[in-house]
Amino acid sequence: MRKVIVRPDAAQDIEDAADYTVGEWGHEQAFRYVGELRQAIESLATTALRHPLYGDILPGLRRKRSGMHHIYYLASKDSVEVLSILHVQRDPGQHLKVERWEDEG
Numbered sequence: 001m002r003k004v005i006v007r008p009d010a011a012q013d014i015e016d017a018a019d020y021t022v023g024e025w026g027h028e029q030a031f032r033y034v035g036e037l038r039q040a041i042e043s044l045a046t047t048a049l050r051h052p053l054y055g056d057i058l059p060g061l062r063r064k065r066s067g068m069h070h071i072y073y074l075a076s077k078d079s080v081e082v083l084s085i086l087h088v089q090r091d092p093g094q095h096l097k098v099e100r101w102e103d104e105g
Helices: 008-025 027-050 098-104
Strands: 003-006 061-066 069-075 079-087
Touching: 003 008, 003 027, 008 027, 008 069, 008 079, 027 061, 027 069, 027 079
Parallel strands: 003 079
Antiparallel strands: 061 069, 069 079
16 A cells, blocks of 8 residues: 655645635535545555556656546555646646656655
8 A cells, every 4th residue: 555645735726625615515515525535535545556647747647536626646656646636627737836846856
C-alpha cells in the first residue's frame, strides 16, 4: 500500500470545492461531497496505477475522476502525491501548476 501525500495546492483545491458547494447546495451536501473526494484520494493508496496516465502535461501524471472533479497525481512504488484537484470543465493545461511541481520534485 502506498502512502498518500496531499500537496498544499491540492488541499486548497479541496477547500475551494467545499466553499463552492456550500454556496450552491449547502453545508450538508458540501460535507458529503468533500467526504467522497477524500475517499477517492485515500483509495489511491491501493488503486493508483489503475487510472490513466495524463503525461502530456507532466511525465508520469495520472488522473482519477471523483464526482465533478479530476484528481491529478504522481505515483511511485511507495507513495502517491496528489498535486491538484480540478473541476472537470477546467482545462488542465491552463490550471495545473506544473512548473511548481517540477521545481519541488
